[in-house]
Every structure is written in C-alpha cells, then in structure tokens.
Amino acid sequence: MSGEPIPAVKLTGITKRFGDVVAVDDIGLEIADGEFFALLGPSGCGKTTTLRMIAGLEFPTEGSLKIFGNEAGTLPANKRPVNTVFQDYALFPHMTVEANVAFGLKMQRVPKNEIASRVQEAIGLVRLEGMGQRRSQQLSGGQRQRVALARALVNRPKVLLLDEPLGALDLKLRQEMQSELKALQREVGITFVFVTHDQEEALTMADRIGVMNQGELLQVGSPAEIYEHPVNRFVANFIGQTNLLDASVVSNDKVCLANGEHIPGHCDLPVGTRVAVCLRPERAEMYPPAKVPDGQRSVTGRLESVTYLGNALVYTVVLDWARLEVRRENQPGGYRPHVGEEVAVSWTDKAISVVRA
Amino acid sequence: MSSTVQPRGTTKIALAAHSWLVYLFFFAPILVLIVFSFSDDNNVGRWGGFTLEWYQDFVENTQLQNAVWVSIRVAVLSTVISVVLGTLAALALERFKFRGRKVFDALLYLPIIIPDVTMAVMMLLFFSEFFDLLETWFGLDWQKGLSSITISHIAFNISFVSVVVRARLAGMSEVLEEAALDLYASRWKTFRYVTFPQILPGVAAGALLALTLSLDDVVITQFSSGPGATTLPVFVFGLIRRGVTPLINATSVLMLAASVILVALSLAFQQFSGRPSLRTARQAISAKPTTNTQSKEGIPQ
Numbered sequence: 049m050s051g052e053p054i055p056a057v058k059l060t061g062i063t064k065r066f067g068d069v070v071a072v073d074d075i076g077l078e079i080a081d082g083e084f085f086a087l088l089g090p091s092g093c094g095k096t097t098t099l100r101m102i103a104g105l106e107f108p109t110e111g112s113l114k115i116f117g118n119e120a121g122t123l124p125a126n127k128r129p130v131n132t133v134f135q136d137y138a139l140f141p142h143m144t145v146e147a148n149v150a151f152g153l154k155m156q157r158v159p160k161n162e163i164a165s166r167v168q169e170a171i172g173l174v175r176l177e178g179m180g181q182r183r184s185q186q187l188s189g190g191q192r193q194r195v196a197l198a199r200a201l202v203n204r205p206k207v208l209l210l211d212e213p214l215g216a217l218d219l220k221l222r223q224e225m226q227s228e229l230k231a232l233q234r235e236v237g238i239t240f241v242f243v244t245h246d247q248e249e250a251l252t253m254a255d256r257i258g259v260m261n262q263g264e265l266l267q268v269g270s271p272a273e274i275y276e277h278p279v280n281r282f283v284a285n286f287i288g289q290t291n292l293l294d295a296s297v298v299s300n301d302k303v304c305l306a307n308g309e310h311i312p313g314h315c316d317l318p319v320g321t322r323v324a325v326c327l328r329p330e331r332a333e334m335y336p337p338a339k340v341p342d343g344q345r346s347v348t349g350r351l352e353s354v355t356y357l358g359n360a361l362v363y364t365v366v367l368d369w370a371r372l373e374v375r376r377e378n379q380p381g382g383y384r385p386h387v388g389e390e391v392a393v394s395w396t397d398k399a400i401s402v403v404r405a
Numbered sequence: 406m407s408s409t410v411q412p413r414g415t416t417k418i419a420l421a422a423h424s425w426l427v428y429l430f431f432f433a434p435i436l437v438l439i440v441f442s443f444s445d446d447n448n449v450g451r452w453g454g455f456t457l458e459w460y461q462d463f464v465e466n467t468q469l470q471n472a473v474w475v476s477i478r479v480a481v482l483s484t485v486i487s488v489v490l491g492t493l494a495a496l497a498l499e500r501f502k503f504r505g506r507k508v509f510d511a512l513l514y515l516p517i518i519i520p521d522v523t524m525a526v527m528m529l530l531f532f533s534e535f536f537d538l539l540e541t542w543f544g545l546d547w548q549k550g551l552s553s554i555t556i557s558h559i560a561f562n563i564s565f566v567s568v569v570v571r572a573r574l575a576g577m578s579e580v581l582e583e584a585a586l587d588l589y590a591s592r593w594k595t596f597r598y599v600t601f602p603q604i605l606p607g608v609a610a611g612a613l614l615a616l617t618l619s620l621d622d623v624v625i626t627q628f629s630s631g632p633g634a635t636t637l638p639v640f641v642f643g644l645i646r647r648g649v650t651p652l653i654n655a656t657s658v659l660m661l662a663a664s665v666i667l668v669a670l671s672l673a674f675q676q677f678s679g680r681p682s683l684r685t686a687r688q689a690i691s692a693k694p695t696t697n698t699q700s701k702e703g704i705p706q
Binding site: 103104105124125126127130131132134135136138139140141142151152155156199200203 | 581583585586588589590591598599603
C-alpha cells in the first residue's frame, strides 16, 4: 500500500440526512492532491451539502471523511485545514478588504508583521493592489469575488472549497474569471473543489468532474470521459446538448432502436434492457435522404425548424418516434435544407454511445 | 428637467400651510411649556413676568433632585442589564434551535402586549410575596425601593431590547458567521468580531429604547417603588396632586433638554460608526475597477 499518494479528500459511504430527507446518499469519492475537482448537478442535488461537509459546516450522518488521511468527520470548521469561498462571498461588511483578508491569520494568532506581508501578497495574487482600504460595499461583484479568494488563500489551506464561485457574476466576467481561477489554481498548487450547476463551467475548469443528482454521485471522470461516455440518461442530458433515442439491448454490441432497426452499439447490460442511444447534435450529420454516405446509420424525418446561432445552425428534425437536433458549423456551400423538407440524419458508429435509460 | 414634480399655486400654499399646522401641533405645547417655565406666577397658566425662580427652586429642591438621581440610576442600570439579557435572548431565538423555543418566543412578547397596569399589579404582588418569603426564610428585611424599581424595569425592557436586536439579527446573513468559523474563529471570536459589530446598531437602538422607556415609566414604577426611593416621573405626578407650580415646567424643560442631547448624541454616533464616509464612497464611485492607486490623483472628472 506504500507509495500510493494520500488523497486530499476521501469520502467513504458519506450520507447526510436532514430529518427524513436524504440530502447526500452513500457517496464515495477520492480527490487527489492538487486536483481541480468540480461537483456538478442541478440545484438540490446535494452538491453544496457535500461541500459543506468537507468544510465542516455540516457533519455527515454516516460515513468517513478524511482530509489528507486524517479523519475529519466531526471536526469543527475552525479546526480544519480547508477554507471556503462562499456563494455570495460572505465578506464582512464592517471590515476593509485588508481586514477581511487578514481575518483568518488573526484568528490563528499569526505574528502581526507576518500577517501584513501575507495579506499584501494575497491581495497582489488576486490583483487588488491599492484596494486594501475599501469596504465590500464599494467593490464590484468581480472584485468581491477576488477578495473572497484572497481571504481564503491567504491561509494557505490544504483544500480550497468554492461554492458556486462565479454564480453571481455576469457572463463576460464569469468567462474571464474561469480562466483566471484555473491559472490561479495552477499557480498556488492547492486542491480546489468547486460546486456548480453550470456544466460548461465544470467542463472548462475542472480536471475531473463528479456529477450528482438527488443525493447520489452518478459518475466521476474527466470532462472528456463524462461527455463521451455518460453512464446514464441523466448525465448525458445534463452535460451538454444531446439527442436520446429510446432503444433496447439486443446483444452486447447491438441495440434495437424504437423504430425496430438494429444498430451497432456497445453495451454490457442484459439483453432486453431499455437503454438510450446518445447522439450529440454536433456529431449528427445531415444529408438529402438518398445521399447518405456508405457506412453511416441514418433515420429519415421532416425538418421542422432551423435556429441560426451565427457560428452554427441547429436543425430540428421530427421523426414519428423521436425528435432530433443536428448542429452544423456555419460553412458556406454546405447542405442547407428548407423547413418542411425530408432529410436524413446520420451518424457513424463511433459517434454514439449507449447509456442506461 | 427636474426629476421631482414641484407643486404650484394653491397646492403649494395648501401643502405649506399643512406642514406648518403639523409643526404647530407638535411644538406649540413644548413652546408653551418652555415659556411658562420662566413665568413669575404661582399659577402655571398665567404669565407674571420673567424669572429664573423655578430653576432656582429645582436646584434647591433636594427631593426633586433625589428623584432625578434615582431615575438616572434606575435607567442606566436597567438598560445595561436588559441590553445584555435581551441581546442574549435574541441570539438564542434567532440562531439556535432548542426545546421550548416557541413558548419562550411567545412569552418574551408578553410584557410588550399586556397593559402597564396589569404588569404593575403583577410586580406589586410579586415583590410583596417575594419580600415576605425573604423575611420568613432568611430573616431578611428588604423594602421596595431602587432595587425593586430596577428589577421591574429590567422585566419589561428585556422584551423591547430583544425585539429590536432580533430584527437586526434576522437581517444579518448566517453565512457571515459560517465564514468566520471557516476562517478559524472560535464561537466566541465569531461573536466578538463578526456578529456583535453587525448587530451593534440594533443593540444601540435597543439600549436607547430601554433608556427612554425606563425614564418615562410611571405606572409600573409607581407600583414597585417604596418610600425610600421614587423616580422623577412618579415624583412629578405627585407634585401635580399637591398643586402645580411652574417648578414642573422647569423640571420638564430640563428633562426635555437632556433627552434632546441624548438623541443628538445617538444620531452623531450613528453618523460616525458603520457607514463609510461620503468622501470614501465618492472615491469608490469615481475610480473604475481597473484603475489603480496612481491614477487617483489623475484625470479630473
């Protein structure tokens, strides 16, 4: 067992109940040291509760929670080597930026001159030089976000927890902060665990993503793994846009679509199990019905609408048993069918994945 | 174009007249009171020329001064104690879940709801029973006086303080306390550095309210005061029964002056604490997020 690196955070059988409500249901998860990990899920899925348990603001009902190998299940928040960036930043409104950033160090009785230099360093890290004397009411949303980051990072936590850190920012600023956060994480080398309901944010920033729904951890993997091979219908639907075609298992490499057609598709589930074939809009192709290239599977339907996105076009094709979206790059001279025309939507065998229904 | 609609013609005159009437309604009695405190006539309502006799009287009247001192001591003591207890009660109700919380919550409002007279009779009964018990069990002879007045004032002030502080606490996000905890603060330090500074305006308002209520109270005090000590309002009440002289006016003017000073002080306190000054606010608005310190002296706007 030696030589195995100790995970920064290790959850084993973690369950949290509030009365009769199971907020988090038997979660097992390892987050490696230095990793940028995203907990992704819709609101109320238990991701924030999980984060709060790591922070020590909530205690698990069952299970073991280890931070760098030390059991921390019921350790109060002020005794844990982790810090949190709260959703609404929770800056202390009666203190200046500097006092906010210095708070954690002051509470740990760090010597005064060390506090001063570390606070300046942290303020520099988040590029807020010269704003030390401001109060939080005098800062913009993005600046508050940076103060919250500095206030947490100045303590040099072993794990930094971020609860929807970019949720309150507008789109442009959010995109800026995404890359900035990523760069910051690389610079300080601290394990970041962040919670978000925004799949794009998770895909952009995280090294690995854990997808949660209704208190359960459904899938853990790199952004590519989760996007390419979602484990079930929920994950497939939640991460990115997708077309899900009802099907059932015929053999371990063939499924039967709802229209009765058998197509190749790898799947380890028992014969007869209801599954869904996941076809991403950007992987679907579209041709006039008679011109589908050899080697591609296709279904034929009527073009219902075209949505112009500028850089791309999204075609909605209606079959009598399904509705498909096809996304095509906006290239000159491409196939441009009109609404109402018959079109064939096609795909190569590699483009699809079979997921549990 | 101005953003507000300015009244014109008769509307303007009517509105102005209305405001003056309201001011008159508020301040005419006070003016009359002040003017007649300088009247050289034993009858309160008759002008008998200017004199400072009544103020002289006030200075010489030891009974009256005694009452003033009792009032002040009761007010300060009951305010301090009820602010501490009321704030603790507010914290308990707003931040913790415990058995009997709802009952406690409802009971805490009682002194605000029940009539003063009921409260006063309750106090009277309580003190007479309590002092009897003290006497029979411990042989202590305790009379109603300063301490019983103070206790009865604390009894109703706790409710008022806790209501005011709770309102402030309810408006303060619990996340701030979690943030402090997350930043290694103990529960006590969280209170000391985060919760308390946040609820301070509420605590100050509660204290001011308690002070005023204590200084004002007649009914409850009357029932819980003894021969040894009485407060100013109760004493003034007694004066009226014995025949009124402008001494009452003089006393009232002095009380009025004291309360005006108190209010002015509290306003000044609110101005100086909590809110960032106008100057720093203006700086924040004029400096764009990306500009740094050097550019502050730069381009005039």
